[in-house]
Amino acid sequence: xxxxxxxxLEARGLVKRFGETVAAAGVDVSVGEGTVCGxxxxxxxxxxxxxxMILGLLPPDEGDVRLFGREAxxxxxxxxxxxxxxxxxPRFYPYLSACRNLELLTRLDGDGARVTPEAALERVGxxxxxxxxxxxFSTGMRQRLGIAAALVRSPRLLxxxxxxxxxxPAGAVSVRAMVREIAASGGxxxxxxxxxxxxxxxxxxxxxxxxxxxxxxxxxxxxxEEAPVATYRLWTSDDERAEAxxxxxxxxxxxxSSSELMIRAEDALRDKFVIELAHENIAxxxxxxxVPPLEALFISLTSGTKTTGEEAS
Amino acid sequence: xxxxxxxxxxxAAPPAGRGPGLxxxxxxxxxxxTAQWPLRIVLALCVIAPIAFALxxxxxxxxxxxxxxxxxxxxxxGFATSLTxxxxxxxxxxxxxxxxxxxxxxxxxxRHGTWKTILTRSSSRTNIxxxxxxxxxxxxxxxxxxxxxVSLIAGVAIVGGSPLVGLSGQLVADGQVWGLVAASWLYxxxxxxxxxxxxxxxxxxxxxxxVGVLGPLVIAGGLQVLEAIDSGTVVRTISPATxxxxxxxxxxxxxxxxxxxxxxxxxxxxxxxxxxxxxxxLRRRAFASSDTTPRLQRRATIRLAAIAVVAGxxxxxxxxxxxxxxxxxxxxxxxxxxxARLSAVRYAWQTGTPGEASVPMTATCNRGDGTQxxxxxxxxxxxxxxxxxxxxxxQPVTFDVTLKPNGxxxxxxxxxxxxxxxxxEQGKPFINPVYAFDGCFGxx
Numbered sequence: 051x052x053x054x055x056x057x058x059l060e061a062r063g064l065v066k067r068f069g070e071t072v073a074a075a076g077v078d079v080s081v082g083e084g085t086v087c088g089x090x091x092x093x094x095x096x097x098x099x100x101x102x103m104i105l106g107l108l109p110p111d112e113g114d115v116r117l118f119g120r121e122a123x124x125x126x127x128x129x130x131x132x133x134x135x136x137x138x139x140p141r142f143y144p145y146l147s148a149c150r151n152l153e154l155l156t157r158l159d160g161d162g163a164r165v166t167p168e169a170a171l172e173r174v175g176x177x178x179x180x181x182x183x184x185x186x187f188s189t190g191m192r193q194r195l196g197i198a199a200a201l202v203r204s205p206r207l208l209x210x211x212x213x214x215x216x217x218x219p220a221g222a223v224s225v226r227a228m229v230r231e232i233a234a235s236g237g238x239x240x241x242x243x244x245x246x247x248x249x250x251x252x253x254x255x256x257x258x259x260x261x262x263x264x265x266x267x268x269x270x271x272x273x274x275e276e277a278p279v280a281t282y283r284l285w286t287s288d289d290e291r292a293e294a295x296x297x298x299x300x301x302x303x304x305x306x307s308s309s310e311l312m313i314r315a316e317d318a319l320r321d322k323f324v325i326e327l328a329h330e331n332i333a334x335x336x337x338x339x340x341v342p343p344l345e346a347l348f349i350s351l352t353s354g355t356k357t358t359g360e361e362a363s
Numbered sequence: 364x365x366x367x368x369x370x371x372x373x374x375a376a377p378p379a380g381r382g383p384g385l386x387x388x389x390x391x392x393x394x395x396x397t398a399q400w401p402l403r404i405v406l407a408l409c410v411i412a413p414i415a416f417a418l419x420x421x422x423x424x425x426x427x428x429x430x431x432x433x434x435x436x437x438x439x440x441g442f443a444t445s446l447t448x449x450x451x452x453x454x455x456x457x458x459x460x461x462x463x464x465x466x467x468x469x470x471x472x473x474r475h476g477t478w479k480t481i482l483t484r485s486s487s488r489t490n491i492x493x494x495x496x497x498x499x500x501x502x503x504x505x506x507x508x509x510x511x512x513v514s515l516i517a518g519v520a521i522v523g524g525s526p527l528v529g530l531s532g533q534l535v536a537d538g539q540v541w542g543l544v545a546a547s548w549l550y551x552x553x554x555x556x557x558x559x560x561x562x563x564x565x566x567x568x569x570x571x572x573x574v575g576v577l578g579p580l581v582i583a584g585g586l587q588v589l590e591a592i593d594s595g596t597v598v599r600t601i602s603p604a605t606x607x608x609x610x611x612x613x614x615x616x617x618x619x620x621x622x623x624x625x626x627x628x629x630x631x632x633x634x635x636x637x638x639x640x641x642x643x644x645l646r647r648r649a650f651a652s653s654d655t656t657p658r659l660q661r662r663a664t665i666r667l668a669a670i671a672v673v674a675g676x677x678x679x680x681x682x683x684x685x686x687x688x689x690x691x692x693x694x695x696x697x698x699x700x701x702x703a704r705l706s707a708v709r710y711a712w713q714t715g716t717p718g719e720a721s722v723p724m725t726a727t728c729n730r731g732d733g734t735q736x737x738x739x740x741x742x743x744x745x746x747x748x749x750x751x752x753x754x755x756x757x758q759p760v761t762f763d764v765t766l767k768p769n770g771x772x773x774x775x776x777x778x779x780x781x782x783x784x785x786x787x788e789q790g791k792p793f794i795n796p797v798y799a800f801d802g803c804f805g806x807x
Contacts, residue, residue, distance in 0.1 A: 068651065099651070105483050107650040125646075127487050135483065141476035145399055154391045158484035158491075160383035199480070 058083045058207045058238035059104065063113035066099050066262075073099040075262040076113065081240050081255070083118075083206075086233045088249035089242040091259040092352050097242040100259065101137045101211050104240070106130055117207065135209030135240075139216075140196025144185030148176055148195055151184060156202050170198035175224065189216035197225065208232060210241040214248060226252045246345045260352040277343035278350070282320065284311040287333035295330060299323050312340065388486050388494025389501075396464060396502055405463055409456075409506040413448055413514035417521040420444050425784050425794050432530070432611065432771055432801055439794055440525040441518025442535075442544050448514045449547055452507065453607035457555045458583035460506050465499035465562030466575030469645070473570040473660075478650050492642050500559050507555055511548030515541075528796055529614040530771070530803040531697070532704030534711075547610035550623065553630040554606040558583065560637035561603070567644045569667050571660045582671070589678055590768045591740075597685035598678055599768065600625070603633040608769040611803045689766055691728045691737035697804035698746050698762065698774060699726035705796045706750075709780075712796070713787050723751040728764065740768045771803040 059081040066074040073096045081087040091097045102108040104115055109124035116122060122129035142151045152167030171180050174194040179187075187195065193216045200208055213229070214222035229239050229252050243249050249256060249270075256273055258266040266273070279302075286292040289311055296303035301323050302314040313320065327334055341349070396402055420427060420437045427443075428434035431450050436443035472478045481491060527535045527544075535543060558579050566575035586604040599605050609626030612619055703724040711717050728746040730737050744764035749757050762774040780797040787793055 102479075102650065105479075107479055107482055109649060124649075125488055127485050130483075131485060133483075137479055139476075141480055143395060143398075143475055143477060146395070150394075150398070154394055155480070155484055157387045157391050158383055158481060158486045160387065160485050203484075 056083055057081065057116070058085075058118055059087075059240055060116040060119075061100070061104065061113065062116075064100065064103055064110045064115070065112035066096075066103060066108065066110055072262045074103070074110070077259060077262070077264050079240075079257050079264070079267070081207075081238060083238050084233060084236050085254040086229055086239040086241070086252055088253035088256045089240065089259070090244075090246070090249060090256060090348060091242075093244075094261075095259045095352065096262040097259060098137050098211060099262075101135070101209055101240075101242060104209055105133070105135060105137060107137070132206035133209060134200035134203040134205035134207075135211070136196045136200060137209075137211040139189065140192055140199065142184045142192065142195060142199075145183065147181045147183055148187070148198075149180035151195070152199055152202055155199055159203055164204040165202045167198070167202060170201040171195075173201060173228070174198045175221065190218060190221060193217055194221065194225075197228075205237065207238045207240065210239065212242055212244065214243070214245070222248070246342065246348055250344055258348060258351050265351045266347075273344060273347065277347040279314050279316060280343045281312055281314050281340040281346070283336070283338050283340050284313055284334070285336040286311070286327060287335065291330065292327055292332050295326055295332070296323055299326055383486055383490070385490055385493055385497070388490045389497045390494075392468065392495045392498030393501060396468070396498055402463060402502070405460070406502070406506055406509070409460075409509045410513050413445075413510050414517045414521070416448055417441065417444050417514065417517040420447070420518075421522045425792075429773065429799065432803070433527075435799065435801065436528060436794070438522060440527050441515065441520065441522040442524070442527040442540050444518030444522050445511065445514040445544050446527075446547060448510065448518075449551060449610070452510055453551060453554070453604075454583065454587065455580075456510065457503075457507065457551075457558050457607075458579040460503045461555070461558035461562040462576040462579045464502040464506075465496075465559045466566050466578060467572045468495045468499045468575075469563065469566040469641075470570055470572040470575040474572055482650065488646050489642065492645050496559075496563055496638065496641075499563065500556060503555060503559050504552055507552060508548065511545070515544055515548075527614075528705070528708065528800075529616065530611055530701075530801065531614070531616045532701035532708065532796075532800065532802065533616050534708055535614065543613050547613055550610045550613075550626075551607060553627055554603065554609075557603045557606070557630045557633040557637065560634045560641070564637045564641040564644075565667065567641045567648075569660065569663045571664055574664050574667065578667075585671075585675060589675075589682060592682060595681070595683045595685040596688055598681055599688075600685075601629065603629065605769075606630045608771075611769070611771060615803055687738050688770060689739050689768070691730075693770075693804050694728045694744065694746065694764070694766060694772065695726040697802055698728065698764070698772070699724040699748055701800065701802040702726075702748050702762075702774075702797065705800055708796050709785075712793050713785065715788060725749045725751065740766050742766075744772070746774065769803075771801060773799065773801050775799040 057080050059079060061077060061079040064074045064077045065072070077096070077100055079100070089097050089100065099108065103110050103124070106122065106124045106126060114121055117129050117133055120129045146154070148171060149167050152170060156167060168180060171177060174197050176191065176194055176198065179191070184192070184195065193213065197210070197213060200210070214225050217225060226248065229241065232239055233254075253270055255269050256267065257264060283306070284292065293303055293305070293311060296313060299319070299322065301319060304312050306312050313323070315323065324334055324337065424438035426435070427437040428447065431447050433443040433446040433450070437447040472481065482488065486494070526537065527540050529535050561582065562575060562579045565578035569575060569578070583604060586602055589598060590602065590604065606626030606629050609622045612622040726746050726748045728737065728744055730741060731743045742765040744766050746762045746764050747759050748762060749759045751757055760776050760779050762776045764772050764774045766772045776797070781795050783795055783798045784792045785795045
């Protein structure tokens with residue numbers, strides 16, 4: 051066995067084409083052990099294709115995947131013994147109960163399963179529904195069952211495709227807490243998401259892909275540093291005077307298409323401007339962020355066509 | 364969600380070889396198959412239907428389905444009841460069972476979108492394939508054996524355990540008949556396995572439950588049609604359905620293992636081809652999307668249909684290839700001795716003393732008006748059987764004969780040898796074995 055490099059996941063130059071469509075165009079991903087890494091991208095950016103290649107469901111046309119330092123070709127289950135997860139909506143046998151589904155899956159894991167189905171179901175909030183047939187489960191319940199099916203393997207690397215989609219707010223919070231708990235206990239999580247706030251909340255690092263290309267990767271701190279100045283919407287009792295005052299104070303201020311004031315300024319300058327408005331007897335009726343900084347960066351990174359003639363699936 | 368402490372992820376890479384074996388994969392698939400109510404009902408029907416058939420057969424005495432081998436005896440002896448059911452099961456039940464259990468075992472994963480669920484566990488694709496194949500085969504075998512056992516026991520219990528008349532007119536010895544009927548059912552598991560492998564292949568290739576379930580039935584029907592129009596040995600030799608007839612040779616004297624061996628080889632070769640192709644398709648399949656889309660299913664089905672059409676055209680073109688085994692010489696060589704033995708059986712049943720089939724019989728067989736070539740299957744055969752009796756001289760009798768592509772025939776001489784039911788010396792009626800009879804001389 052090869053020595054672990056301290057990386058749970060290392061994908062190098064992954065290429066996947068579907069006819070004329072390029073879903074992955076030489077993607078490199080590295081995820082350190084014991085961290086949570088978020089995979090971000092717009093719909094069709096190639097996130098799921100990348101996850102399928104990591105889970106061994108799809109062979110890459112070029113490049114390779116290494117898991118804990120060991121090369122993992124598609125279908126190499128030995129290299130993926132310590133990996134669990136799901137892509138897209140988790141699916142199960144509708145004519146079996148939740149518990150029976152997990153029991154059969156654990157049998158397919160051999161003696162690798164260390165968590166009982168009952169414990170995993172309780173962990174994801176499905177206690178009491180163990181004997182219910184899966185055909186009656188909602189999308190959110192299936193999502194929880196998918197996480198439970200991964201947990202029974204007690205994986206060192208958990209690969210999750212939008213794990214909180216379909217969950218109610220409380221369920222989403224619980225899943226995020228569980229992800230952090232797994233990382234705290236030494237596990238690694240690689241998850242895709244559309245939700246920038248979720249990624250900012252639980253991830254240590256981020257990979258952003260666009261049209262099959264990796265356009266950014268790094269720690270969340272670095273992402274925050276590179277994020278543009280936040281834009282806020284401002285409603286006042288006298289927008290014309292407020293706009294003029296803003297310009298006098300060096301604030302980047304403009305009108306939106308719906309005539310609201312849009313201001314872009316560092317926190318200190320924005321605070322000073324609001325105080326100035328009060329001194330000038332201009333009431334601030336509402337001040338709210340327009341696009342959070344991380345989302346603004348994400349949008350700027352994933353705007354436009356990356357490569358002519360190439361489209362992600 | 365509640366806080367349940369989960370074990371810490373293992374800190375070291377797991378040792379190789381900790382994954383499950385074939386046994387686990389097979390048990391998982393068996394659990395999935397037997398958890399489905401429609402399949403449980405099918406398994407129950409395999410137990411109930413033979414009992415119902417035995418009751419029906421008993422009610423039809425003294426007649427029976429004369430178009431099926433052993434059918435005319437199915438209301439007289441439970442052994443024939445079981446063998447009649449074996450004939451029908453070979454044509455209808457096996458393809459249906461293969462479709463229901465094997466045809467959906469892979470396509471069901473596409474239908475439920477669960478491929479990604481099982482392929483991200485610790486079982487290899489090969490293990491999952493073999494597990495599914497063994498589970499499907501176990502269910503079909505169990506259903507088929509259930510039909511066999513229940514039909515034999517219920518047949519003897521309900522219809523009776525009278526002696527069985529073999530396909531050469533001989534009475535099958537009491538000590539052998541149980542074993543021979545059981546061996547017939549067991550042997551038929553071989554061609555049944557070929558249809559299971561076909562169901563697996565269709566299930567994987569089409570990704571469609573409809574194609575997987577109905578495909579074996581449609582193909583079996585096509586092979587029946589092909590068999591009905593064919594008299595050449597080439598297609599009969601290679602047809603996966605032909606081995607279903609091989610057990611007939613167990614009831615032919617003198618016995619020969621050639622047909623059984625050839626049928627076994629044909630079955631094994633097709634099973635390996637179908638099963639191997641299915642395994643290759645699964646191993647090479649890329650799971651690029653979660654669910655098999657209707658477009659993908661349509662494309663796969665059209666591709667399969669095109670292959671089936673091409674195969675059908677090729678087989679039709681080859682239908683007449685090779686010399687036929689259905690010749691006048693072979694029919695003559697069979698029908699004369701068969702009639703002689705049956706005459707002896709009738710004598711024994713009538714008088715209660717064993718008859719001797721030693722009276723020389725010669726037969727001359729021709730088709731139609733005698734101008735056409737005397738070979739091939741058809742219902743226009745006529746055989747003149749001459750009994751050379753030193754006391755009465757030559758006694759010619761003409762039989763109308765229907766010769767089937769599998770080398771079995773039905774012969775009727777009307778009332779030349781008495782009515783269907785005749786009485787023995789104690790006044791008890793019995794079926795006249797020479798009123799109409801079946802025989803086989805066996806073909807590949």
